[in-house]
Amino acid sequence: MSKKRILYVEDDETLAFLTADNLEQYFEVIHSNNGAAAFKLFCEQEFDLCVLDIMLPDMDGFEIATEIRKRDTEIPIIFLSAKTMKDDRIKGLKLGADDYLVKPYSIEELILKIEIFLNRSQKKSEKVVTKYILGSFEFEFENYILKNNSKQITLTEREASLLKLFLDNSNTVLKREKILTSLWGNDDYFSGRSLDVFISRIRKILKEEPNVRIENIPRIGFKLVID
Structure with missing residues (x-):
């Protein structure tokens, strides 16, 4: 069975390397360190889930999520952010994110959340009208x-x-x-x-x-x- 494809957007080079290295044990990870470039990837390729940092160059995570939701209302989105403000969490969820993890986060927790949302997404797809x-x-x-x-x-x-x-x-x-x-x-x-x-x-x-x-x-x- 082919691995699920994750779009992972993070501009912190060290964190991106460590996170992607762990995720790649379970998923196919496509990493981008630039918001606009990441959205271009989303438009050109097929993904099963998106993991988005919020503070990004050219296009922030909130903007990416807004554009993604215009094109796909079902794909799971998980935000990663150093921001702990309640308003930021609420904004992310209102934009259609499925979850919001605050840095520093546990890799194990991130992997678990990805698996949960992929399973939910799979069940939804199975309910598509035959x-x-x-x-x-x-x-x-x-x-x-x-x-x-x-x-x-x-x-x-x-x-x-x-x-x-x-x-x-x-x-x-x-x-x-x-x-x-x-x-x-x-x-x-x-x-x-x-x-x-x-x-x-x-x-x-x-x-x-x-x-x-x-x-x-x-x-x-x-x-x-x-x-």
């Missing part, structure tokens, strides 16, 4: 929405789960029992009848899509075919 393309339709599973240029249809939770199961296994035969146990938790008669109703409704929605169809596989189950 979108599938189905002929002319776009399917947003988390929102239960199936839409194209002319209409938008809101599915029930069970219908959305059924369609997702088909899409995750497109062009593959799904046994009826597997579908029922996956979505209903059992394969009894009433669940089976419900499944038939949901499949009929999805087929009706997709009937205008010539390259998409749900086929019956006699005595076995169904198959979503996408040509």
Whole structure:
């Protein structure tokens, strides 16, 4: 697994060397000692987290954070500063920083905070709406929405789960029992009848899509075919 990329901005040469040396054991660190140059790096490259000193030449940490937030509202930002004033902490957090460490700080604490915010960021990214393309339709599973240029249809939770199961296994035969146990938790008669109703409704929605169809596989189950 590739290391997470950290943009580390610090103009104190000794502190920067010591901090980067420790961080590089766990992360890929791109260091800059100049605010304007650091922001240019952010615009040109991909990063997973930013660690920003506040007092910097050309562009201070608050200015960098302001510009970063105009472009990316999610990337974690940690401020490092010798300033202990409450107003500075509040200003940093209001600008969208996730945390604020006062110098001299513990390297162990910094690493721990980076790991915490990277984990949170990863969880957020995992919640991004999953979108599938189905002929002319776009399917947003988390929102239960199936839409194209002319209409938008809101599915029930069970219908959305059924369609997702088909899409995750497109062009593959799904046994009826597997579908029922996956979505209903059992394969009894009433669940089976419900499944038939949901499949009929999805087929009706997709009937205008010539390259998409749900086929019956006699005595076995169904198959979503996408040509």
